[in-house]
Amino acid sequence: MTSTSPGPTTPIEAAPPVVVGWPSVLRLPHCTRLLGGTLLGRIPLGMAPVVLLLAVREQGGSYTLGAALAGAFGLAVAAGQPLLGRLADRIGQTIPLVAGALLSAIAFTVIAVTGTGNLPAVLTAAVVAGVSAPPLEASLRALWTHVVPSPSYLRAAYSLDSGSQELVYVAGPLLATAVTAVAGSTAALLATGLLGLMGAAAVATSVPSRTWRPTARSGSGVLGALGSAGLRLLLLALIAVGASLGALNVAALAAAERSGATWLSGALPAALSIGALIGSALYASRPWQASPGTQLVTTGAGFTASWLPLCLDMGPYTSLALAVIPGMFFGPLLTSAYQCLDLLARPGMVTESFGWLVSAFGIGTALGTAAAGPGNGSWAVPALAAAVALPLLQVVRRQLDQSRPSRTTS
Template sequence: MTYVEQLAAPARDSGRGRHAERPVGWAAVLRLPYTARLLGGTLMGRLPLGMAPVVLLLAVRAQSGSTAAGAALAAAYGLAVAAGQPLVGRLVDRVGQTAPTIVCAVLSATAFGALAVGGTTDPALACAGAVLAGVTAPSLEANLRTLWPLVVPTGRHLRAAYTLDSGSQELVYVAGPLLATVLTAAFGPAAALAVTGLLGLGGSLTVILAAPSRTWRPAPMRRPSLLGALRPRGMRMLLTALVAVGTALGALNVGAVTAGTQFGAGWLSGALPAAMSLGALGGSALFASLPSTAAAGTQLQFCAAAFALAWCPLALAEGPWTALACAALPGLLFGPLLTCCYQAIDLMAAPGTVTESYSWLVASFGIGTAAGTGLAGPLGGPLALPAAAAALALVLLLPMRGLLRRARPVAAAADYEAAL
């Protein structure tokens, strides 16, 4: 029985004793060939996603003094990333990872370089540069998740790799804004924009020059469709729910600023999102240490329910330190929820659409984050809004248990068996 087939049903005794169900730790995954390089390169290559919005905002504000214009430029970059990821992912599913990743990394780095040289004083040119940099962002996150089954030996290792992936990706949104702020303060926005592009290029090269990425070949698509990865009904339902999850995260960013003003602690504007991200890292590590004894649909629904409930204490927080502690609670469940979403995609992705499916996951979060930010602003950034968005995600995920039980795990199983 392959790993994805195991996901569709509760774990059973395989006749090899309890040792067969013992979880694999992150250290065991990182000791495997290529895993540390692939993960490290992906994190480095994705740093621009955390850096660019901050650098663009600071650059515009420094040159024109307009925070609103800077925010609009940062939003244009974020929406361009969300629009471009599925397109790049579909291209990867057709021709492999090497050529699309190289071309996109070079184009994105060139766009950041043009912004560094030309500045952001011309709104039209600045918007064009930001959109180009975003729409050509390499699909490194999706690429990595298609490679995990090729570089780990067992299903237990793959589950641990997914938790390591979901937890460590949060570091992009902790280290990225911090690095952007430090570089801009020390060397100016032009240098920060140039470094942003170079980091994306360097990380991409680190990944695509590794043997698993160079030799990966997409599975043939059985029934070509214009919908691509969106053809399975379950995939559309999952991605819609992930938009709601992203809405909760976007609303938190605005709510953190509001909380900082309300409690007289401006540092909360950065501390609350950082606390959630660090909580996600810890939650992923905890989830990896637990044995997997439930079917994928059960795990997904449980984590979604716990994620929704975890937002409630933050909505009721009455002081800055209480709010900071409460912000870590949804983070503890966010990492496990992401891992369950990866498992669901393994089960539901149509053959030949695995990379695009994971790219849509990235896009769904981007769309949701933008929607949460836009919705929370006019409402004044209430901390109850993330809880409402997470509750909506839970409602949208309720039918997933039955769909996952009936899913035919063909896509990831084919990739995994081809590597054996």
């Protein structure tokens, strides 16, 4: 595992594997503030695509324009996170977090003030808002090793992190819709920028973030964190995992149309998010003696297999119940990926590495959504995407086993 000074006072290597629950993590100094600030600052990532679409429609624009702006924002986020993560690994977290949030908030304000009628201006602002979105997710994961005292706490912290992030993509669209309905899209755009700024400020002004300092980098060059072959393989696997989630949205809409239950299009993704929260909690409730690489493959295999019952298309209520199961494996899979990425990251590049993880999921989601269209929303598309990830995860495990890292995260 990579680390940066100052580290925890108790050596992580010396702690025995024990069960640590989420409440124990939240009771540690700084943890509640770091997690809460990160979630608050990331809500705009769930709000922005919906807000942009609603703003375009409110001002008489087309769905095509709204979707293009939302897509441009998403791609810009995927591009910006590793770049800002690399900057944090060089100069610390304060400037990338605060300056990024401020620039993103200004861009949302520009869209709110000028409206969506001027396509070049609004498209530029959407890209700026996305590429400058503060790297809160990557920064938090770079900080966990400095605020937890043992590997068991670290695993619980990663589990809490992966489970709670589902709230961003549930609360974000709901909040965007509610604010737009009550106060209009202009207020919703302003609120989107403000929430990002508030969350980034909460994290950036915390003691762990302010005192976090980069370590010496292992090599340099254009590739940066991608110079790690193991990391590249893990990211490719996570692109495939993200593709299964992107395909879910289209498959859910198709299932809703086939069954005549329009509510299913939103309920199925929500069911998966609930499953991820449950799965992450269950994962943290027991000690795992297996290595992080073995956990990665095991949870990946479960994630792949859990899509197969949905392919039977057994009606809306059965499908709704079955959609919880991939989520229950997705949460632990993501937690295992965090642990493996921490082991695979090159020294001095941990924040950038986690930024690439965010990008991998963004790219995968977009590819999955695009692939599910020609597939007519078949459940086979997310199942196939998950299956593509599995052999890649097995190669990652072999690389980790061969490297024999000196520090474990069991």
